[in-house]
Amino acid sequence: MSTTNFKHDLFNQFARVGKALASGNRLELLEFIAQGERSVDELSKVAGLTMANTSQHLQQLRQAGLVATRKQGLKVYYRLSGDDVIRLLDALRVVAERHVADVERLVNTYLTVKDSLEPIPRAELLSRVRDGLVTVLDVRPAEEYAAGHVPGAVNIPISELEQRLEELGKGQEIVAYCRGPHCVLAFDAVARLREKGLKARRLEDGYPEWLAEGLPVEHQEETKKDA
Template sequence: MEKSGRQVKDVLYTQVARIGKAVCSPKRLELIDLLCQGEKPVERLASEAGISLKLVSAHLKELRLAHMVEARKEGKNVYYRLTVEAVADFWVAIRSLAEDRLLELRAELDKLTEHPHELTPMGRKELLARARNGEVTVLDVRPPSEYAT
């Protein structure tokens, strides 16, 4: 029996909605953001996302079911990465849309630069010289995995 046009549309939209289901959690979006930086072991993802190993595994399972991430095993370690560059592009697009359309997000982002007069642009050499002289303190807030290598 052939499907009607309506039934075909329903099937198509149901499949596309799998992506929506996969990204409906703020923690899953954070995991995508972390994986945009490169492949990471599941333990590091849990640590950087501030959630338990059990919870990160559940979130990664949902992302895997939508074919947004994939895993590989190396010994006892499981590493995750984005399946295709389009997942990173999707993250950038949805984040840009949120920044453009959501006033609450815009307000939170604006708080980060609330006192621009207190910020002084300077090059690496000047910053390091000032740090050596004790004029400034350099605080690196990146996850350890980003600067360890």
């Protein structure tokens, strides 16, 4: 095989990954899977897709090596094939933010208007958590929180936030996070908390990026044992 043919074949294999990422639905499914292992029917519900459509997208992600599966009874569960998939999605986001004008327009229109303050970096949040200086708020659904969360985080889904404000630390700054840097749930949480006169900021990204960085995490089972 000539060097030219080798390079051509190699790039074609790289393109398989690019093709798998070339769908907004598949990117969103990857974000959901990055929160924790999910079955096809769970992913179908959270993504708002039919079971058949969800299965087709998942098969393409699997063929590109981006997700792995396990079978339990009649159900098939999907998980990311590695933390490097999270870093790939993060790189895609950064490139799009820097070079695609429509991304900046969408972020400014839907997110920045709710919170224009600089988010808190991961390392700074971890340090402040260890010193007991902040209350960390996880606004994802309960099943995502149970699969893994930032140590000490309080789980209050955004729909329950205003009814459960008393569960948040009084007088402490609150740092909210959800599925990723563009997750509207964290922006909404910060906006609502500030309306109530509370000091609130966002984490710079979300749980998947925290996990991929190798930072400590907790699971609901562990939290219950400690209690």
